[in-house]
Amino acid sequence: MSTVYLDHAATTPMRPAAIEAMAAHLADVGNPSSLHASGRHARRVVEESRETIARAMNCRPVEVVFTSGGTDADNLAVKGIYWSRRAQDARRTRVISTTVEHHAVLDPLHWLGEHEGAEVELVPVDDRARLDVEALRAAVERDPESVALVTVMWANNEVGTLQPIEEVVAIAAAHGIPVHTDAVQAVGAVPVDFAASGVDALTLTGHKLGGPYGVGALIVRREVEVTPLAHGGGQERDIRSGTLDTPGIAALAVAVELSVKEQPAHAERVGALRDDLVRRVIEQVPDAHLHGAPLDSEELRRLPGNAHIGFPDCEGDSLLMLLDARGIECSTGSACSAGVPQPSHVLLAMGCDEEQARHSLRFTLGHTSTAADVDALVREIGPVVERARGTKAS
């Protein structure tokens, strides 16, 4: 039984060129911080990688701070910018975000609220998961002097809705408030231009765009001060410490460069597959429905590879198990370390009740997806839904 992998938003296969780049440097000795020839060689690889990423993302090389991945970068941005902004002005204790952020942003926010006196305000979203811009404006303008940071994800990892980052930046920038965005799902999937976007900090990670696990970056404007989370050698602008992972960074750069270059063609190809998937799944299961932005909407857009579908009267985890047994791999939401299915906070924020939140599956397509993957899902989904219906542990 061949595997039909429809969970690219969880992680996507490494690109062969990235594997090659990583493998090429794994055998090299040399700490990029060492002064001898081997060290200089490693440093050169790291700096060329930084420049490659800067070109792809339209930022300055010095603005690329390498991290161990998305969670690391999100924590660094949220806590680090909060601390430095509050240190500059003790009144700045408010952090404004949305109800649909990834836990890598939400949990540091809650932590700041519990331990650092932060006042965390989560702006609501509509039933498509798009943030309420006017509510954000009202929250900022109620007392802009007290806002340390605004953080809004570029694209939602569960339902794929793109957020109006341009409007968020316009609101915050009017008051000199820095904006962070978690763009781990967006880079390589939709156009992301750091300088043009006007954001002050942006998170990206390797394994979502064909690079390796365990390496990512926080792109942060050089004017923004960030208090470090971990103290040590200060390798990355004194913001982040730790010996640089030369092979991982080299592979990340290859993956970012390729995925950004191929983004328009990728979005078109994968978007067409996704549209086909949604239409044909709903043909098989007529009461199934797409969550998030509609396929044909001009003003509200979604990630090209994301199809988040509700199947009434089914438990999502029963569906997942039945599909898994047939070699089709998908997700009920964002993966949970304990493996305990929980109703998604994103769907609840969109106004779904617990019941609706539990009957959904997320199918995400990526650079290795084919029409055969969609065909396989369409073939199995009808019988699987029928089987799962009426077996709920209600």
Add this chain to the structure above:
Amino acid sequence: MKVLAAMSGGVDSAVAAARAVDAGHDVTGIHLALSRNPQSYRSGARGCCTIEDSNDARRAADVIGIPFYVWDLSDRFHQDVVEDFMDEYAAGRTPNPCLRCNEKIKFAAVLERALGLGFDAVATGHYARLRTGPDGLIEMHRAVDHGKDQSYVLGVLDQHQLRHSLFPLGDTTKDAVRAEAAERGLLVADKPDSHDICFVADGDNAGWLREKLPERIGSDRARQLAGEIVDDTTGEVLGRHDGTYAFTIGQRRGLRIGRPAPDGKPRFVLDIEPVSGTVRVGPRERLRVQRLSGIRPRWCGSVPRRLEGTVQLRAHGAEHRAVVTAADDAVDIELLEPAYGIAPGQAAVVYDGTRVVGSATIATTA
């Protein structure tokens, strides 16, 4: 057969799952997330009994080579087992939540969902034996290892449930199961057995109930459960206690009565009055029970109108010869050998030799 193996993270259920695979079944492992985790600040977050248990189960499934999932049954478990546990204690009875969990969760909610998903049976690591009787019905018998026998906590299963159950360990001793686990490379081979009630972390039932009951039954009602400890012979008040739920009929330890009885003999809990909060104590002979009435009978097979067999009245308790008479929704048990300290709320499980006939919840004793 397609078999769903319920894996707690312990050695027994791991070996049971492995044996189901060896028997040629198509096995899928699941771990049941049963307890809510109120400590976590993620609203709606749920943990397993512990994350380590879930992880141990996952690693055992890896070694056995079967797919593995976690099923969240914490809501059902809370309603059907935890709330029942609280209500029973508040009513002055002594419940057995393990039986309740088998009846309502493992062999009901889980089994029904498994059957719906296309499985044929649920396998667990319980020590009990199943075999087909002469009438074609599935019989449940005590395990070969009498020290580990768990047929008592399975006495609530009916024919439908038994027909879709597998207990692969019933013919093996615990020592042999541990040795087999080590041989199979299962890391849980040496993991200690669990003894306490799974949702009461440190085995302190009274402390747990003291904390949780006010929310369940109201703090006024919870306060009324405090009262006097009275000598049932003399009527003398011997002390005060802060909740009847800390006592069970037949209990001797922890009464904290300052002075000994005039005759120097130990005193036991004879009766619990949850309305007045009075706990009556007295000598052991007053605990003697000759007759029991049971409610909510559950029969493994056909209903015995009148049976001379044995009954077991608590987990790991002794067997008593008895005459059992069944009506539609009640059971009368006449003990041919008296029992002592029998607590209402516990199960009376009826045996014919090694075969489990059925069970009932003890309502009254005389």
